Amino acid sequence: MPTPHRRPTLRPLLSALLLIPAAGAGGSAAQTTQTAAEAGSIEANARAVLAFGPRVTGSPANEQARAFLETQLRALGYQTQRQTFTSPRFDDLGSGVQVAGQSLAGAALQGSAGGTVTAALVRVPGAGTAEDYRGLNVTGKIAVVKRGVTAFAEKARQARAAGAAGLIIVNTEDRELRGTLGDPEPLPVLAVRAGHDAALRPGATVTLNVRVRQGEVLAQNLLAFRAGTAPTVLIGAHMDSVQGAPGANDNLSGTLAVVDVARRAVNTPLSARAYFVLFDGEEDGLLGARDFVKTNPELVRGLKGMLNLDMVGVNAAPLTATGHPTLTALARALPGVTAVEGRESGSDHVPFDQAGVPTLFFHRGIDRNYHQPGDMILDPALVRGTADATLAVAQALTGPGN
Numbered sequence: 001m002p003t004p005h006r007r008p009t010l011r012p013l014l015s016a017l018l019l020i021p022a023a024g025a026g027g028s029a030a031q032t033t034q035t036a037a038e039a040g041s042i043e044a045n046a047r048a049v050l051a052f053g054p055r056v057t058g059s060p061a062n063e064q065a066r067a068f069l070e071t072q073l074r075a076l077g078y079q080t081q082r083q084t085f086t087s088p089r090f091d092d093l094g095s096g097v098q099v100a101g102q103s104l105a106g107a108a109l110q111g112s113a114g115g116t117v118t119a120a121l122v123r124v125p126g127a128g129t130a131e132d133y134r135g136l137n138v139t140g141k142i143a144v145v146k147r148g149v150t151a152f153a154e155k156a157r158q159a160r161a162a163g164a165a166g167l168i169i170v171n172t173e174d175r176e177l178r179g180t181l182g183d184p185e186p187l188p189v190l191a192v193r194a195g196h197d198a199a200l201r202p203g204a205t206v207t208l209n210v211r212v213r214q215g216e217v218l219a220q221n222l223l224a225f226r227a228g229t230a231p232t233v234l235i236g237a238h239m240d241s242v243q244g245a246p247g248a249n250d251n252l253s254g255t256l257a258v259v260d261v262a263r264r265a266v267n268t269p270l271s272a273r274a275y276f277v278l279f280d281g282e283e284d285g286l287l288g289a290r291d292f293v294k295t296n297p298e299l300v301r302g303l304k305g306m307l308n309l310d311m312v313g314v315n316a317a318p319l320t321a322t323g324h325p326t327l328t329a330l331a332r333a334l335p336g337v338t339a340v341e342g343r344e345s346g347s348d349h350v351p352f353d354q355a356g357v358p359t360l361f362f363h364r365g366i367d368r369n370y371h372q373p374g375d376m377i378l379d380p381a382l383v384r385g386t387a388d389a390t391l392a393v394a395q396a397l398t399g400p401g402n
């Protein structure tokens, strides 16, 4: 039975966190001096990978990070494999709106059509539901709605159904809004910050300019396992990040926790029962996990558990493990873990859950830098703590009698 998508409460960053800042321009793994003991530690890995930059699917940094961690997993004695799939690429080439001689910057919603439309502006009251359009004539005009209440795709659908020629979504906060429409939308759709709201006067003639490029890139999941393993547990995290965010917490934190579990599993029975997977294309719609489930049906059928680690390096909330009762029962016994039975959307466990695999989603809530340029810090101790809990659940699941 699906439960609603729950979001933990937002909490400010604790100043006491041990911070790992992204290295500045010019920093690289090769230039970092490390002692033998430091090499391969969560801290050293965080520094090295953050220096590559945002790991957007299909980008050079994405591949550099994968190659770096692949080398490490192989050095631990694991066999590695890459599974390739395609991921849509959407680029905003610079979009905005001109009104009364003013140029307002905006961000095209992912999936929006490109185009330049000059037309009168109509303020639609509210968030742009079907009722909000009642009694309004927006045919051939540019509709303006507020963020919230309904999904971006639904706002676009309603604007299109009402005959609008374009749509502007005003953010509830005075900062850039990068949203996604999911499926391709025939209408140009632009998001602007709350501060631009007042300039968008009803009846004004505006020029909406949405400049986008749509294409495809190759994406790769990285798998690590001991040769010959038919896994009972899959431990995974997405390694890709969104454009413009270094992705320290989302999700280098989960990635490094997976690598740490793999490291500690060496020479233990778990190493012969587990697959470790670094997913790609998560931020584009859980594409790596979907591809994995589709291309490895037999392997997926044999799984007793899929443990997904996403955003575990900043304590926005206590470490939470949400999922299937058989797994939450194991997690509940662990110190510092809040186990919650149920389903959450929004990360790579979802396609496994849909395929009938018991899943457990480890996270520490949403921090204030989520999908922002400020997502450049993670706390190695929190990553390590998550690896402890993941290792314990994985060992219990694959231990004697299982």
Ligand code: BES
Residues within 6 Å of the ligand: 250, 251, 282, 283, 284, 285, 286, 310, 311, 345, 346, 347, 363, 364, 365, 366
């Ligand atoms: N890391 C997030 C999911 C998440 C949110 C984990 C909060 C822990 C706490 C993930 O990368 C993400 O942004 N997911 C999207 C949906 C996805 C299909 C693009 C989301 O939740 O909106």
Ligand code: ZN
Residues within 6 Å of the ligand: 238, 250, 251, 282, 310, 311, 347
């Ligand atoms: Zn994530």
